[in-house]
Structures are given as C-alpha cells and as structure tokens.
Amino acid sequence: xxxxxxxxxxxxxxxxxxxxxxxxxxxxxxxxxxxxxxxxxxxxxxxxxxxxxxxxxxxxxxxxxxxxxxxxxxxxxxxxxxxxxxxxxxxxxxxxxxxxxxxxxxxxxxxxxxxxxxxxxxxxxxxxxxxxxxxxxxxxxxxxxxxxxxxxxxxxxxxxxxxxxxxxxxxxxxxxxxxxxxxxxxxxxxxxxxxxxxxxxxxxxxxxxxxxxxxxxxxxxxxxxxxxxxxxxxxxxxxxxxxxxxxxxxxxxxxxxxxxxxxxxxxxxxxxxxxxxxxxxxxxxxxxxxxxxxxxxxxx
Ligand SMILES: [Zn+2]
Numbered sequence: 216x217x218x219x220x221x222x223x224x225x226x227x228x229x230x231x232x233x234x235x236x237x238x239x240x241x242x243x244x245x246x247x248x249x250x251x252x253x254x255x256x257x258x259x260x261x262x263x264x265x266x267x268x269x270x271x272x273x274x275x276x277x278x279x280x281x282x283x284x285x286x287x288x289x290x291x292x293x294x295x296x297x298x299x300x301x302x303x304x305x306x307x308x309x310x311x312x313x314x315x316x317x318x319x320x321x322x323x324x325x326x327x328x329x330x331x332x333x334x335x336x337x338x339x340x341x342x343x344x345x346x347x348x349x350x351x352x353x354x355x356x357x358x359x360x361x362x363x364x365x366x367x368x369x370x371x372x373x374x375x376x377x378x379x380x381x382x383x384x385x386x387x388x389x390x391x392x393x394x395x396x397x398x399x400x401x402x403x404x405x406x407x408x409x410x411x412x413x414x415x416x417x418x419x420x421x422x423x424x425x426x427x428x429x430x431x432x433x434x435x436x437x438x439x440x441x442x443x444x445x446x447x448x449x450x451x452x453x454x455x456x457x458x459x460x461x462x463x464x465x466x467x468x469x470x471x472x473x474x475x476x477x478x479x480x481x482x483x484x485x486x487x488x489x490x491x492x493x494x495x496x497x498x499x500x501x502x503x504x505x506x507x508x509x510x511x512x513x514x515x
Contacts, residue, residue, distance in 0.1 A: 233259045235285070238292045241442060242389055244268055244367055248292060250279035252314060256494070258402055258439035261314045263289060264393055266386060269296045271363035272304040275330075276384060276393050277438055278318035286321045301326035304361055307369070308334035309395025309438060310378040311347030333359070338379035340410040345378070353382060369393075372426050376416025377404050385426060390433040392446060397423070398453060400440025405494055406501035413498075413505035417457060424450045464502040476500060 232239050238246035244267060249260040261280060267273035273293040279285055295302040303326050308316040311334070319332045334349040341347070359369040368387045375381055377396045384393040396404055397419060406413050426432070427446040435443040443449050460483070467482045468474070476499055483502075484495045 235260065236288065238265060238288075241436070242391070244365075244389065245386065245391065245436070246292065247436070248285070248288060250282055250285045250314070250318075252280050252282065256405070257314050258399070260439075262436070262438050262440075263318075264436060265289070265292055266367055266369065267293075267304070267361050268365070269294060269302065271361045271365070271367070272302045274305045274307055274359060274361060274367070274369060275303055275322065276307050277309055277315045277395065278306060278322045280314045281317040281321060283321070286318050286325065289318075289322055290325045301328075303328075303330045305330050305359060306332045307359065307384060308332065308347065308349065309383065309393070309397075310334070310381040311337040311341055311345040312378060312396065313344045315395070315438065316345075316347045335373070335380035335382055338410060340379055342410065345410070347380065358387075359384075370426075370430070372422065374419035374423060375412065376419045377406060377411055379410050379412070379415075381419070383423060385430050385432060387430060390431050392423070392427060392432045392435045394423070394435050394437045396438050398435055398437055398443070398449065400435075400437045400443050402439060403456075403498075405497055407497040408501050408504055411497070411501055413457075413461075413501040414508060416501075417454060417505075420450055420454045420457075424454075460498075461502050461506065464499065465506055468503070468506065476503065479503075 233249045235249050235251040238248040240246050246265045248263050253260045263279050264276040265273050290300045293303045294300050306319050308319055323329055331350040333351050333353050335352055337345055337347040353371045355373045357371045361367040369384045370387055372383045374383045374397045381395055381397055383395055383397055406416050432446045435446050464483045467479045480492055480496050480499055483499055
C-alpha cells in the first residue's frame with residue numbers, strides 16, 4: 216500500500232519533544248498532545264493522539280485525565296478550515312483507566328456535534344475509578360473511517376491484559392499502531408489482577424505481532440513515552456522480557472514453596488529499585504496466577 220505521508224515528518228527528531236501546550240506533528244495526519252500529568256505511572260504524561268485533518272475532522276485517541284486545560288487545548292487543536300475548534304468526528308479510548316478515559320465526556324460536551332465516544336465498556340473486575348461505558352462498543356477488527364478529501368482508517372484490535380477492556384488501533388494508511396498502555400516506551404506495563412491478566416496480556420502481544428506483520432506497521436505510538444521503531448522486534452523483545460521474568464518467578468516459587476507474594480517479591484524483582492516494588496507486586500501476582508493456571512491446565 217503506498218504511504219505518501221510517511222515521508223512528511225521525520226519522527227526521530229520529535230520523539231522526546233513532549234508538549235502539553237502545543238500539539239507535536241508526528242506525521243502529516245497525526246499529532247500528539249501530552250497531558251500535564253507526568254509521574255511514576257504515567258512517564259512524561261498521557262499521550263493524546265489526534266488523527267485527521269482540518270477538512271475531514273479528527274479522531275481523538277485517549278483524551279486523558281479530567282484536566283480542563285488539556286481538554287480545552289484538544290478542542291482548539293481539532294480546528295476546521297475556518298479555525299473553529301471541536302471538529303471532532305469520534306473520541307476513541309484504548310481503555311478505562313483514570314489517566315486515559317475521564318476526559319472523553321468533557322471533550323464531547325465541548326463539541327457542538329457531540330462526537331460519539333467509542334471503546335469497550337469496563338469489565339466488572341475494573342476498579343471503581345476505572346468504570347467506563349462508551350456510547351458505542353467496538354467490534355473486534357472494526358474499521359473507523361474518516362473520509363473526505365482523503366481517508367484515514369483506524370482498525371480496532373482487542374488486546375486484553377493490561378486492562379480487560381483494552382483495545383489498540385492501527386492507522387492502516389500510515390502503518391502506525393496506537394498501543395495505549397499495552398506497549399509503553401521507557402517503562403513496563405503493570406498487569407494488575409483481576410482486571411489485568413498475564414495470560415491475556417501475552418496472547419494479546421501475539422495478536423499485535425501478527426497484526427503488525429499483516430498490516431506492515433512501521434511504528435508504535437504508545438500512550439506513555441515516545442514513538443518506537445521496528446514494531447516486530449519491539450513486541451518480540453517485550454514478550455521475551457515477560458517470559459524471562461516469569462521463569463524467574465517460577466524459580467523463586469520453587470525455591471520457597473511455602474513463601475508468599477511478600478517473600479517472593481524481593482527475590483523475583485531484585486533487579487529493580489525497592490521503590491518500584493509496590494507496583495511490581497501487582498505484576499508478581501499476575502505472574503503467580505498465570506503459572507498456577509498453566510499448572511492446572513497441565514494437571515491430568
Ligand atoms: Zn492503563
């Protein structure tokens with residue numbers, strides 16, 4: 216598939232150019248505005264991506280936390296050819312976490328034509344601050360199209376694991392994967408049971424690998440951190456990293472069969488700083504549950 220827009224903007228020079236006030240143009244049809252919520256769990260902040268153009272309107276991916284200033288700037292950035300803001304066709308959320316979805320209804324309320332909010336409803340396992348009901352639930356593989364002078368097509372790829380209602384999007388014309396929190400740049404995704412699930416997470420990584428190969432995806436645009444090149448290698452590396460950790464967890468459990476999460480944690484995560492351990496403990500639980508599931512499957 217010819218991709219004229221790939222030649223427009225060199226990505227690498229923009230990768231670390233975090234902007235919370237002015238959107239950064241990554242491709243001709245894709246801009247990034249980072250919410251002003253940097254932190255341990257959010258890196259430089261939540262990346263909101265704007266896909267589209269002044270003629271056709273925009274799809275806003277992950278409007279972010281409930282920050283009125285950020286929402287106002289998103290509205291202004293999505294201007295029509297007369298410079299009027301709020302030219303938004305659709306608001307898409309990768310998942311329901313508090314740093315991704317709560318701005319969606321705020322942004323919708325600012326727009327005269329009230330664009331639909333799409334995504335997947337949060338599962339009953341979601342924490343109370345992650346309750347989310349989209350106006351319309353996406354179907355797996357569904358295509359979201361902006362058509363006019365040119366067409367922008369986002370394909371929905373269901374990727375449970377970080378959250379039960381997680382979905383990624385591929386911008387087919389440009390070969391870009393919007394990975395939400397499933398794949399991050401510069402930090403490791405937390406898998407927090409019961410809404411997070413390690414087996415689902417690994418299966419979703421395989422699905423993303425297949426999708427990136429089939430659709431010739433060239434770059435990953437994560438919800439936290441900069442643009443990533445070489446998607447297939449990045450995904451394979453991530454999976455290997457998880458399996459290596461899981462093997463370490465299995466060895467620690469075998470060495471201390473009467474232990475518990477608290478005694479296994481410093482051994483299984485001895486390579487990460489102790490201030491990360493409270494977060495790592497959640498992923499440890501996910502690994503332990505996954506190992507127990509695998510053992511149950513192998514039992515006669
Ligand atoms: Zn999240």
